[in-house]
Amino acid sequence: MPFPRCLVCGSSVNDAGVDHVHRFPRNEQKSKIWQDAMGIKYIPGVSLKNYSICSRHFTVCSYLNRVTGKLCANAVPTLLPASSVGLQSPSEQTLETPSTPPRSIFRGIKGLSAADTTPRKQHLMNLVKSKEAHIRKLKKLCRKKTSDIKSLTNIGDSTVVRNVFRGMSSVTTDFLISQLRCAKKSPRGRRWITQDKVLALALFKKSPKCYRLLRKMVALPSKNTQLAMLL
Ligand SMILES: [Zn+2]
Known part of the structure; x- marks a missing residue:
């Protein structure tokens, strides 16, 4: 002990x-x-x-x-x-010189101002502060990695995916990317870019019957989506 x-x-x-x-x-x-x-x-x-x-x-x-x-x-x-x-100054000294502002974790805790601390308390406070700084660093890293992961899932803008489809025509690339983007979305959750809608409209104009058949096989904008674009 x-x-x-x-x-x-x-x-x-x-x-x-x-x-x-x-x-x-x-x-x-x-x-x-x-x-x-x-x-x-x-x-x-x-x-x-x-x-x-x-x-x-x-x-x-x-x-x-x-x-x-x-x-x-x-x-x-x-x-x-x-x-x-210096550590245990008289109270009047405390009144004259404001104690160092405590970190957020120590805010509101009595007896932890610079005037009231003992070396052991100071050491423990420094330890907590360093751990707090470490946690802040880790949180920052977490945020960065999360945004990295998010940008990876945004395959439409991914250069990796663009490189996979390199050599194909832009129409084919846009179509394949739209299929990848919408594969796991419910029909109402799908979002289409203008190129997707233009391709869908072209197919629909060629043959509405064939378009309905295609919609059963691949993700394509609905008729209402196409009409909304024309309005
Ligand atoms: Zn003593």
């Missing part, structure tokens, strides 16, 4: 100059006094009993026994090490 870290400076008992790590008092009033002394913004109803503070913030007088780490009943942390001043 990892050693508890100081909420103010992020140190643990493993670090130099830290002899003990003390829990914040369960008593709310006492906890508030500690928080005020350390420049931590007090939020009513939010207990810091699960958070700790290291011995570097207590004067020697605060201890009943320095060896065992027993604090006086009215001990209050008063020392702010230079390294933690």
Whole structure:
């Protein structure tokens, strides 16, 4: 199990100059006094009993026994090490300089502004931010691949399909592409370009009976579609 870290400076008992790590008092009033002394913004109803503070913030007088780490009943942390001043600045500093705007994921979460973070929190926030950036990159890649796939399915404009039909007349190419495009569509879902309609009209004018027979074999515009073009 990892050693508890100081909420103010992020140190643990493993670090130099830290002899003990003390829990914040369960008593709310006492906890508030500690928080005020350390420049931590007090939020009513939010207990810091699960958070700790290291011995570097207590004067020697605060201890009943320095060896065992027993604090006086009215001990209050008063020392702010230079390294933690920037991290846990007094509240007035927070008011003067706006904290860095949190990323969308951290928006609305209290205690994550630059003034309230500990090194561990900062590290985790950076980790989340980097993962978020990675997800954004992947989403962008997904969008690009999706549009690539869509453009592939649009066979009418596909150069690959055009190359397959290379050497055929433009009428044949247009007809074959229209068949490919409309093969999986329901009759009402088919869309025709002008060339398709012109070819269909030519066939229909030649022989309406033959056109009806052809419509049973291949996808061709209906009579109404042709009439709509003429109007
Ligand atoms: Zn500390």
